[in-house]
Amino acid sequence: MSKLSMKDRYGLLTRDLDWSPTYVDPKDVYPYTTFEGIKIHDWDAWEDPFRLTVDSYFKYQAEKDRRLYAVLDSYAQSQGHLGLSDARYLNAMKLFLQGVTPLEYQAHRHFAFLSRYLDGPGPRFAALCQSQDELRHTQTETHTLSLYNKFYGGFHSFSKMHDRVWYLSVPKSFFDDAVSAGPFEFLTSISFSFEYLLTNLLFVPFMSGASFNGDLPTMTFGFSAQSDESRHMTLGLESVKFILEQDEGNVPIVQDWIDKWFWRSYRVTGLVAAMMDYMLPKPVMSWKEAFKLYFEDQMLDGLFPDLAYYGIRPPRHVADAIAEKDVLSHQVYWTLYSFSFAAGFTTTIPEKENLDWLSAQYPDTFERYFRGNWEKAQRIRDAGGRFFFQGLPQLCQTCQIPMLFTEPGDPTRIAFRRSEYKGESFDFCSDGCKWIFDREPEKYVQAWLPVHQIFQGNCGGPSVPEVLAWYGLQEGDAGEYEGSLDQVSWADWHAKGGE
Amino acid sequence: MGVRAISTYEFPSADRQEMYGDDQLVHVHWKGNLFMCAAACFRAPRAMPWADFKAAMVDGWASSDPDYTPDAPKSWELDGRPFDPKPDQSLADLGVGHKSLISFAG
Amino acid sequence: MAIKTPPKSPPKSPPKSKARPVGVHVQDNEQNRAVIEAIEQDNPDVTVTHMPGLVELQTVGQLVVRRATVESKLGRPWETHEFQMAIVSYIGHIADWDEDEIVIRWDH
Secondary structure (H helix, E strand, C coil): CCCCCHHHHHHHHCHHHCCCCCCCCHHHHCCCCCCCCCCCCCHHHCCCCCCCCHHHHHHHHHHHHHHHHHHHHHHHHCCHHHHCCCHHHHHHHHHHHHHCHHHHHHHHHHHHHHHHHCCCHHHHHHHHHHHHHHHHHHHHHHHHHHHHHCCCCCCCCHHHHHHHCHHHHHHHHHHHHHHCCCHHHHHHHHHHHHHHHCHHHHHHHHHHHHHHCCCHHHHHHHHHHHHHHHHHHHHHHHHHHHHHHHCCCHHHHHHHHHHHHHHHHHHHCHHHHHHHHHCCCCCCCCHHHHHHHHHHHHHHHHHHHHHHHHCCCCCCCHHHHHHHCCCHHHHHHHHHHHHHHHCCCEECCCCHHHHHHHHHHCCCCHHHHHHHHHHHHHHHHHCCCCCCCCCEECECCCCCCECCCEECCEEEEECCEEEEECCEEEEECCHHHHHHHHHCHHHHCCCCCHHHHHHCCCCCCCCHHHHHHHHCCCCCCCEECCCCHHHHHHHHHHHHCCC | CCCCCCCCCCCCCCCCHHHHCCEEEEEEEECCCCCCCCCEEEEEECCCEHHHHHHHHHHHHHCCCCCCCCCCCEEEEECCEECCCCCCCECCCCCCCCCEEEEEEC | CCCCCCCCCCCCCCCCCCCCEEEEEEECCHHHHHHHHHHHHHCCCCEEEEECCEEEEEEECEEEEEHHHHHHHHCCCCCHHHHHHHEEEEECEEEEECCCEEEEECCC
């Protein structure tokens, strides 16, 4: 007797296990898939190229976990942290644990929701697998980084920090926006915009950065997760194509979502840009280079011509993102440097060789616009001080990032955009963020903006120490890297292991 | 266009002026100085005299740049219009509203 | 409102429109050496770039991973599902995945 083909097996274990309810109204079983205006005529047209079934899913996922935990064990046993390029590298991983890991958990929850509330069995099963994947990512990231938690600060209260600390409202509000949207918008925002359009830009240089800086566990985790990400990318692309193919009326709705979510996701990646260019003692490639390769070449030149078939065009405001690639990382890291007294990580003036590397990577902008800040910061250090912004910044209502962004083409002028809604003014960093607000002001007027919440007295008190305590920060977590507990700990460890 | 929602979707704005009582949010921007990564955001009483605001908020913040002196600021603007505040005038008198942007050069 | 009918199964050869990059990023380890060699053999125009821990295989038009070729390099049975353990990321669209081969290309 011959084995079932992969295609038949998949059909039997997904589609053929489904049924149409006769005892309740289907609209009551699936109440969320019409309100967005998306029309689906045939859910069976959804194709999952991976054709995964429960048995193969768990077999391969278990194998991935086994391989990862073996590496984590041997790293811990061999005191692998001694092989890091420098303790200051770990600030990048604190940012990751605080900013990304809680999003994995949110994704887990929302894909579980979709695994119940999408009408078709194919997408429900794909969502269920993704929900399990995201929980696995939450767990594996936590376990991976707990290796460093034993020796260095900033890793301890990542979940609490995510809910409270100012720069973390950026990823948090991003995801809140997605999960409070309908299922189709969620798929376009997370599965497509985040996990397809921008995934290579986040993960490939990031894993290489871990590899270059002796961070074996993170690199291994990255590879372990990335094999899941290829399924997530596929879900994203398949879901968008499915929606577009089902009804021509879906096209303008999806276009609007692509426009919104490209920009929202791109703004969040500003933190990755700063990390790549400034937080890696041994950098791999510049943000500018990564953006060109992983977004402009692969997505704009590869993916969007494919979607043109459906009448989809590249995202609105993409030209602003391209124009910004020469300045983004510098502006964001300078802001993190200015405010790290209130962060769950430390910052410092880059080493001379890093500054020279930046100069070579950014020949048109670094010397002219950014070297000067570092020189002035160094003068202040040499005089025994340390520059920090003395106050709180103006925030963008939509992306919640300090309004550090400049006019496209002119890095000397901060960009200010404004809207009025029901007699109140709202401020934005860019045309992209203003456009997003103007489409759905009812959503963004509710934003929990960290600076404003501090001023309303909702963050532990009026003084900085009270706010930091409310944030969950501990001694040594924040401020300047030089002289920090992390640096002292590093020197201590390396003196011990010296001979 | 507005939010598409499964039911009524109306929520109060989190930062409407009444949340600040007799105070309001005011932004201060040092034009062209990249050392200040962004404009600052302050909470200040609407009745605060300009001289107090200038000393406590503007000077207090801007002097973290070692090249700043309190008499350096010029070309003041309020929400994009020329601005010439007198020391005794209150923010309210001057037309500084909730989330207004005050900027200067120098 | 009329449903826009998509083309049925995509044609076997790459589309005649402008050939765009397609590719796959694979973990650089011992198990995957055979997979990488198989891809190189079955896609003669592929360019191979080594990054730390990963290998980027890129071509234009279409990239195919064939079970039979992998098995001939590996020396043991291999199922295409195993490719999930190797893949880090891909560029393009997974046009087909069955017991015998995986095809990555753009649809349109």
